[in-house]
Structures are given as structure tokens and as C-alpha cells.
Amino acid sequence: MPVITYREALRAAMSEEIERDPNVLLMGEEVAQFNGAYKISEGMLAKYGPKRIVDTPISEAGFIGMGVGAAMLGLRPVMELMFFSFYSVAFDQIFNNAANIRYMSGGLINCPIVIRGPANGGTNVGATHSHTPESIAAYHPGIKVVVPSNAYDAKGLMKSAIRDNDPVMFMENTILYGESMEVPDGEYLVPLGKANVLREGTDLSIIGHGRAIQMALKAADLLKEKHNINAEVVDLRSIRPLDEETILNSVKKTNRALYVEESKPFCSVGAMVACIISDKAFDYLDAPVKRLTSIDAPAIYSPPLEKLQLPTVERIYQAALETLK
Amino acid sequence: MTKKTTSTKKPEVAGYNARQAPINAKLGHDELLGLYRDMVRIRRFEERCLRSYQQGKIGGFLHLYIGQESIAVGCVSVMGKNDHIITAYRDHGHALAVGMGMNEMMAENYGKYTGCSKGKGGSMHYFDPSRNFWGGHGIVGGQIPLGTGLAYALKYKGLKGAALAFMGDGAVNQGAVHESYNLAALWSLPVIFVIENNGYSMGTSQERSSAGPSLAQRAEGYGMNWDIVENGHDVLEVRDKVAAALKLAHEKSLPSVLEIRTYRYRGHSVADPDTTYRDKKEIEEYKSTKDPLMVCQSALLAEKVLTEELIAKIDEAARAEAENSAQFAEASPYPTVEDIKKDVYWEIDNPADRKSEGALFFD
Incomplete structure (x- = not known):
């Protein structure tokens, strides 16, 4: 390919x-x-x-x-x-x-x-x-x-x-x-509204979208390496329509959820997903749904600081550990 | 009459007579009657809407077209099969002129399921794409890029047609309008920007809102053709000037700006008490000298196209049609709660053809 x-x-x-x-x-x-x-x-x-x-x-x-x-x-x-x-x-x-x-x-x-x-x-x-x-x-x-x-x-x-x-x-x-x-040559379609389980796991669902979910994969490697934690990583791909079924199935399996995204926290996609999980899978949760977003301020220019304002592998890793406490 | 900004446009050719213009000279008895009848129908419909509004049958805003009937009727009467039309929220006149029915319009005002938009749009948002009518838009000037896009699509498809994009005099200061002017001129799009200048953007007169010698002349900055219809109350003059702009669009794919001077008798919307920004005398003076229906009526009486008897008959028929539409609206059902979530996504409305998965609604 x-x-x-x-x-x-x-x-x-x-x-x-x-x-x-x-x-x-x-x-x-x-x-x-x-x-x-x-x-x-x-x-x-x-x-x-x-x-x-x-x-x-x-x-x-x-x-x-x-x-x-x-x-x-x-x-x-x-x-x-x-x-x-x-x-x-x-x-x-x-x-x-x-x-x-x-x-x-x-x-x-x-x-x-x-x-x-x-x-x-x-x-x-x-x-x-x-x-x-x-x-x-x-x-x-x-x-x-x-x-x-x-x-x-x-x-x-x-x-x-x-x-x-x-x-x-x-x-x-x-x-x-x-x-x-x-990427295969020629014709294929990915339907809107179909999430992708990038990594299967049993201990925690890291759900998210965009570049942050790629970082989540690296954080999942660290969790495995350092703590033998098996995180499932779910890439939504599409926000609306939203693949609620894959989100809920993952949470029902792992009983813990962390949402990662580059947006600011107020009324973010993660806020919506957390709400859906609490509505529809509350009884399966062993911990509150946690969210990891950009730090809540306008995007800073200063190059080293902007890296820290956005989600990082380290921040996702730490947030995952907190979700597992 | 309100103090009009001086037009800097070349003066009309001496002895100009709209009736003798080629587009009008050939008009037969029935066609002339048709123009008159359409204007009467608009006025009677609007008057009936006002009554329904006062009775509490119509919600929200109601922007009446009374006084401006000659514009929609004149413009639509020269449109061809590939010509398209879009306007703002004072849209009842255009809708009737393209052939929409009073029943579906009145029912829409009443918020009924039998309305042209199933009660989802209201008075400001009528649509009938089957008649090349693309709305009915609520945000001042927001429809002008859409009208430009209709022209873009016509040119892209190689169709000999044009888009008439209507706006009021208040829209000319919106950025989206200027961006549209630039795109239309830059790409030679077959669009006619029609400014229905009734002198007031809501309660603010033209002098208090718009800089420059005339609204249409701003087209010069974009190298676009422009013209002013001084006697916008004369349906034949409207036809003549719009036909010229349409010809430019059809034959040379050139855009233009056409400012049509007109006047509205009622407030900006029915909610406007109309007491703060103009004198009642100004309204009365216009009504008594330039009323579009009266001017047309006098001309057609003189031509013996109309008789007093026929005038009464047309009027009576229009009143009855409007009255029936109110009864139709009254008797019609409201949409249901289930209807609220229909017509949001094409895919939801066409489940057999849905390609996406997952949830599209979140309640």
C-alpha cells in the first residue's frame, strides 16, 4: 500500500x-x-x-x-x-x-x-x-x-x-x-459518524478527536509500559453525526473515560460526550468522566508556552492516571 | 415626500415614456391587466395579513409590501425560465409575483403545516424553488451572497439566465453586499442587485445612514453597470430598466446594480408605530400622487384596458382570494412536535439513502 x-x-x-x-x-x-x-x-x-x-x-x-x-x-x-x-x-x-x-x-x-x-x-x-x-x-x-x-x-x-x-x-x-x-490507492469511503477504535484496552477509555487522539496513543503506550495499564483509544472522527454506540460500548467495557481534545473546556465536544456517558452509562462508571483540553485562555503566541497550553502526551498520561485513581 | 438624495445619473432621454419602451410597447390587453391584477392581489393580501396580525393570528414580525407592489410585479414580469430571484424579509410581494399561492403563504404566516415552509419559516422566510424563488431571508443583506451564488451556478452550468438579488436601502451598508458586488464584477456574474429604496432602513432615513450621492452609484467603485428607476411606482418603468439589466446579464454575463425608488406606507414591520421618523403628511402625499396601483389604474383606464366595472371585479376577486386564504390558514393544522425535527438534515428525511452513521440529534 x-x-x-x-x-x-x-x-x-x-x-x-x-x-x-x-x-x-x-x-x-x-x-x-x-x-x-x-x-x-x-x-x-x-x-x-x-x-x-x-x-x-x-x-x-x-x-x-x-x-x-x-x-x-x-x-x-x-x-x-x-x-x-x-x-x-x-x-x-x-x-x-x-x-x-x-x-x-x-x-x-x-x-x-x-x-x-x-x-x-x-x-x-x-x-x-x-x-x-x-x-x-x-x-x-x-x-x-x-x-x-x-x-x-x-x-x-x-x-x-x-x-x-x-x-x-x-x-x-x-x-x-x-x-x-x-493509504490504499483509489476508491474508498469512510462514513461520517463512525468512530474508530485505534487501540483496544480494558482499563480506561481515552476518547477524543483530532491531533489530540494521536497523542493519546502515545500516552497509552506509556501507561502500558510504566503501569501495565491497558487503555482503549477511540477516535471519534466525526463530531456530528456522533458515534454514541462505540463510545458507550467502550465505557461499558472499561468503566472509566477520559476525553482529550485541543478545544477549550467550556461547552467543548468532551463536555457533550461526558454528558452522554453520564446519561447513558452512569451505572458502568467507576470514576467521574475526566476531560483534558487546552488550558482555558486564548491561544498564547510564545512558542514553548503554546506547546504546554495544548494537550501533550505527558498531560494526557497524567490525566489518565488521575482517572484511574 | 422624503428629501431624496440627488441622483447624479445621466438624465432621462427627453420625452421618455415607459409605455413606448420596446419591452412595454408590445404589451397586450391581457398582459397589462395581469400586471394590474397582480399588484392588487399583493395589496389585498397584505391588508388581510395586517388584519390577521392585529387579531393575534400571526406571530413575530410582519413586514408589509404595501406601496412597493410595482417593483416585484414589474421585475418578475420580465424574468425568463432560467432567471432566479431571492430577496429579504419583505417577501410577500415577490412570492405572489412568482406565482406562489395566497393559501400557502397565509398558512405559513399562521405557522400552519400547510404553509409553504410547513410553518417552519414564517412571514420572512417564504421559498419556492420550483418557481425559481429562493427566499425570503431574515438577516439584512445576508441573502446577497446567496443570490451571487445562484448567478455563479447558472454561469458554471452554462445556462443563459440571471439572478435578481433584492435588498432594501438598509442593506447597502452591510459588508456581505460589498463583497458580493466585488465577486460579481470580478467574475462577470449574471446577477442584478436590485435595491428597493423606500427611503428608510427601519426608522433611519437614507440621509442618516448612507454616505455618497446615490446608493446605486457605489457600483462604479466595482466597475459595474448601474441605473436608477426614479419612478419606481410605475410598473412599466420598472420593467423597462430591469429588462435592460437582464439583457446585459443574459447576453454579456454582466452584473448590475439597479436602485428603484419607492415608498412603504406601513411601518418597517407592523410592530413599528411609525411615529418617530416621518410625518404622516409625507405618507399621504406619496399615496395621493404616486400610488403604484392608482398610477397603473389611471393609465389603463385611459387606454381603455380597464373599466370601472373591471376595477371593482378585480378588487373583489383579490379580496375574496385573500379572505379565503385566511380561512384556509385558520382551518389548517399546526405542525406536530414530531415535525420539529424534520427538514433539518437531508439524510434524516431520506433514510433509505442515508450514508452516514451515528446520532445527528442529541435530545
Whole structure:
């Protein structure tokens, strides 16, 4: 199986879908001539031409809203936000228009748009460029939210997202863009809403999404090595829809849960998952559900400090030990 | 009449007569009657809505189109099969003009399941994609990028059509509108930005909200065509100017901004007591000299297209149609609690075609 990066996986997914469906196009700032600010779309303009790969001005409210309108009339635009943080500039277009149009029209209209881009901290770009708005997006009924943590998922989820008839917020990670793994050639889909048990275990469920769940795997190795603790690691992959069944089955098996994510703690995905576990698996719990998030402040610039503000392997490891006390 | 900002647009050709414009010269008896009838239907519908609102049958806001009927009717009357339309929350006139029925509209106002959006949208959010009508939008200026996207999709698909994106004079200061202007001009999109300038953005007059010599002229900054319909109360003048903009869009894929001067007789919404920002005399003066229905009626009487008898008949039919719609709405059922969670996700509404797994709702 070929080994490709997360970046190449995204490019392959979009390319395959552009070749499959004439209504699919990629739009965004610097996606065409510049080959993508993060080179996700490198070479795509040369291959597919300016009708399918479209450079936009720096005008997120305008071009995201335009994509929503075009989707209403049957196109399937994939809109790149150079940083997902810039979603706030297009907030009204995403959460009033894309999210609500089906509902307010009594089901007459649907909006098959994908809005994608990196949503992560850890690159020393300060608070404005480091937002992780998965819970903010998932708060809105009508919206779907996907957060792939590896190249295999990035490709399969992107293809599913493009074919989805509802608006999908697809949140990537610049630090993962260069990470490689084996990814099969050609067609495969990863369905939205299907969690992935990355590591089986019996003593504790570490559940999470995005880059933090990759760190959780390393923390699980440490737990095994130092304390002979078998942690199960569950990658949600998709926030809305949410695979409650896999979460609950894991917790029922291990009786302890720790949620890890890069977001801030207030109303985070972990808060929601903790609530679901306490609602539906309370009797199976031997300890309160614990959460490990970024430290609750705007993203700090200072490079060594930003590393510590985000989840780290060490912090996840310590949080897991506390859950097991 | 409110003090209008001076237009810097080239003056009309001397002796301009909208009736003689090519798009109007060919209008036959039935077509002229149709324009008049549609305007009367809008007014009677709006009056009936007001009564229902006052009776407590309609919730929330109610933005009436009374005084502006010539715009929706004139614009829609020149649209072709690939032309699309989108507007803001003062959307009843456009909905009737595209052919939506009073029953489904009134039922929507009443929050009933038989409404055009099953009672989920309300007065501000009517839709009928089968008639190329894409809403009905609540946030000032928020629909303008969507209208630009409709034009983008038309051009992408190679269809000879255009999008008419309507907004009020209050929308022109929203960033999303300017971003749309830029995108439309940059990419030569077939979109016509129609500003229905009724002089007031809610309770704030144009002079108190918008800089510059005219609202339409801002298009120049984007190298876009623009024009002003001074006599927005004249349905034929509206038709002539919109047809010219549509021609540019259809034949050259060029966008334009069209500012249509008009006036609303009622408050911004029915909840607006309309006592703080304008004089009643201003309303009365407009009504007595520029009422769109009256102006059309006089012209058609002079042409002998209308007779007093026919006027009464059309009026009576429109009143009855509106009255029936209120009865229909009254008799219709409300949506059920189960309906609240329908029409949120396409996949939930089409379970046989669902590809995703997991929970989409969390209550």
C-alpha cells in the first residue's frame, strides 16, 4: 500500500471527486495559482483548470455565502478556509444560511457544501489563527462536523463529505498535514459518524478527536509500559453525526473515560460526550468522566508556552492516571 | 415626500415614456391587466395579513409590501425560465409575483403545516424553488451572497439566465453586499442587485445612514453597470430598466446594480408605530400622487384596458382570494412536535439513502 501524507490524502480525495462529478469544484484563497497556502491543492489547477479550481479574493463572507447559493442550485462546492479560524468572518453565511436553509424552506432546499481548512493551534500564529470551533459548529442543527486525525480518514471522510447532501464543516490540522501512513490507492469511503477504535484496552477509555487522539496513543503506550495499564483509544472522527454506540460500548467495557481534545473546556465536544456517558452509562462508571483540553485562555503566541497550553502526551498520561485513581 | 438624495445619473432621454419602451410597447390587453391584477392581489393580501396580525393570528414580525407592489410585479414580469430571484424579509410581494399561492403563504404566516415552509419559516422566510424563488431571508443583506451564488451556478452550468438579488436601502451598508458586488464584477456574474429604496432602513432615513450621492452609484467603485428607476411606482418603468439589466446579464454575463425608488406606507414591520421618523403628511402625499396601483389604474383606464366595472371585479376577486386564504390558514393544522425535527438534515428525511452513521440529534 502506498504511504502518503494527510495533505496528499486530501488532495487525492478532492481530485477523485472532481473527476467523478462535474458539479464538484474547489474554491478559496490561494487554492489555484499559488497551489494552496498549505499546498493541499498543489497541481490541481494545472490538472483541472480554472473552472474547477478557483482562486477567490480575501472575502470569506462573500465567497462562502456565494458557495451556499451555488450549492442551493445544485453545485457541490468545496470551500477552503486558509485557516478555519476565518469562519468567524463568514459566521452569518454558515450558521444562518447554510445551516438553516433546509429547515426554513420546509425541506425544499438542501445545501451540499463542504467548508474545510485547518482548525488547530500549535503553530505560533496567535489567538486569531488558532481557533478550534468544532463544538461551536456542531452546536448548530443542520450542520455536520468532521475532524480527521490521520491520512486514511482524511481521504475517506473527505470523499463522503463531498457526496453528503448536508453542509459539512471539515476541520483539518496543519501539524498533521505532513504526517504519513499507508493509504490504499483509489476508491474508498469512510462514513461520517463512525468512530474508530485505534487501540483496544480494558482499563480506561481515552476518547477524543483530532491531533489530540494521536497523542493519546502515545500516552497509552506509556501507561502500558510504566503501569501495565491497558487503555482503549477511540477516535471519534466525526463530531456530528456522533458515534454514541462505540463510545458507550467502550465505557461499558472499561468503566472509566477520559476525553482529550485541543478545544477549550467550556461547552467543548468532551463536555457533550461526558454528558452522554453520564446519561447513558452512569451505572458502568467507576470514576467521574475526566476531560483534558487546552488550558482555558486564548491561544498564547510564545512558542514553548503554546506547546504546554495544548494537550501533550505527558498531560494526557497524567490525566489518565488521575482517572484511574 | 422624503428629501431624496440627488441622483447624479445621466438624465432621462427627453420625452421618455415607459409605455413606448420596446419591452412595454408590445404589451397586450391581457398582459397589462395581469400586471394590474397582480399588484392588487399583493395589496389585498397584505391588508388581510395586517388584519390577521392585529387579531393575534400571526406571530413575530410582519413586514408589509404595501406601496412597493410595482417593483416585484414589474421585475418578475420580465424574468425568463432560467432567471432566479431571492430577496429579504419583505417577501410577500415577490412570492405572489412568482406565482406562489395566497393559501400557502397565509398558512405559513399562521405557522400552519400547510404553509409553504410547513410553518417552519414564517412571514420572512417564504421559498419556492420550483418557481425559481429562493427566499425570503431574515438577516439584512445576508441573502446577497446567496443570490451571487445562484448567478455563479447558472454561469458554471452554462445556462443563459440571471439572478435578481433584492435588498432594501438598509442593506447597502452591510459588508456581505460589498463583497458580493466585488465577486460579481470580478467574475462577470449574471446577477442584478436590485435595491428597493423606500427611503428608510427601519426608522433611519437614507440621509442618516448612507454616505455618497446615490446608493446605486457605489457600483462604479466595482466597475459595474448601474441605473436608477426614479419612478419606481410605475410598473412599466420598472420593467423597462430591469429588462435592460437582464439583457446585459443574459447576453454579456454582466452584473448590475439597479436602485428603484419607492415608498412603504406601513411601518418597517407592523410592530413599528411609525411615529418617530416621518410625518404622516409625507405618507399621504406619496399615496395621493404616486400610488403604484392608482398610477397603473389611471393609465389603463385611459387606454381603455380597464373599466370601472373591471376595477371593482378585480378588487373583489383579490379580496375574496385573500379572505379565503385566511380561512384556509385558520382551518389548517399546526405542525406536530414530531415535525420539529424534520427538514433539518437531508439524510434524516431520506433514510433509505442515508450514508452516514451515528446520532445527528442529541435530545
